[in-house]
Amino acid sequence: MRVLVLTNHFSEFAGSEIVALEVAQWFLTHGDQVTLAANLIRPPMSELAASIALVRSIDEIDISQFDLVWCQHGLLNLLRLAAYTGAAESPPLVALVSLSPFEPYEHVDGLLANALSAKVITNSSETADEVAQRNQDLLRREDLVVFHNAAPDMFWKEPPRPPTTLRTLTIVSNHMPSELAAAKAILEQRGLHVRHMGMGEDYRRIDVADIDESDALVSIGKTVIYGLARAKPVYMYDHFGGDGWLTRANFEQSSFYNFSGRPAVRRLDAEKLAKEIIEGFDHAADEINRIGASYDLNQFRLDTYLKRLREQALKPRTWRAFTLQRALAFRRFRAHLEAARQSGLVMRRSYLLANGAALSERDHHPNLWSNRVNGGSSS
Secondary structure (H helix, E strand, C coil), rough: EEEEEECCCCCCCHHHHHHHHHHHHHHHCCCEEEEEEECCCCHHHHHCCCCCEECCCCHHHCCCCCCCEEECCHHHCCCHHHHHHHHCCCEEEEEEECCCCCHHHHHHHHHHHHCCCCEEEECHHHHHHHHHHHHHCCCCCHHHHEEECCCHHHHHHHCCCCCCCCCEEEEECCCCCHHHHHHHHHHHHCCCCEEEECCCECCCCCCHHHHCCCCCEECCCCHHHHHHHHCCCCCCEEECEEEECCCHHHHHHHCCCCCCCCCCCCCCHHHHHHHHHHHHHHHHHHHHHHHHHHCHHHHHHHHHHHHHHHHHCCCHHHHHHHHHHHHCCCCCHHHHHHHHHHHHHHHHHHHHCCCCCCCCCHHHCCHHHHHHHCCCCCC
């Protein structure tokens, strides 16, 4: 298949970039041709994209050339009307993906989702609820797919025996709060080997060996899924605060909020953090096994979702074509696409300026460029 992965930025070892990379690499391992397009592409992430075609001019992409599109950050809004009319005879399967209930880039366009017969996918139930709320009368909550920030297959190979003693602790954070940094020093004074992976220290992509070499993890979000996959106890704490050791008692609520430390936003001082980590480890090590026996962990496997998408993308496109053609027949929908495009151009320009990236002509003069490529009209 020909697969397109869209994400706003592909530059740092951070949440949305890692999701985009793991999705792209999953399709590569299944023999597909993969293109990844982003407004900002630069090292270190670009250095990991072997065999993936990288594209920066999103608004020039012809989606009719793809069988499946995985779209993060609403970047399909940057496409010109001609891209949709050109794809109307045989549109690709589109997955519109939201990775946060808060960030403006993560909003899902319900009108576009329906026109494309898109699959709407979110990282958590919290995000799914927000997407449905923002798209009342357009998207039904029960139709949204929660993929739980799932981990790729390499993390799910037969896990080692869970540790019985806490000797090595790995903190994974790009924004480690001061109290956790102070707790790290306390834990080291008490004989633990504590490693920090993230911005400022050992900044690189996490691999299976990093998890396996640790007796326990301190992190939130996607790293918690890596810990689940490798049967490692995880202490949930970062810039939001957190709920402490992952157990059956807090598993469902933590999963609902993407293991993010919300909604409790519980903060502790350094001494209390160190005390909880040391004293709660034995119970957490026992609980991580019991979680695996009590819950279906297949919901945290990336293969569970992408295999299904791939199968759907290979099916006939007749219904998707009919739905898109019908939507494009309405002037109001075409006007909606143009308004969304203008908003997307402004957001892109603001993002590139804020991140010190070079602007192209279209970003310096988005309105002029839009008129030029559309022949002065959006209809």
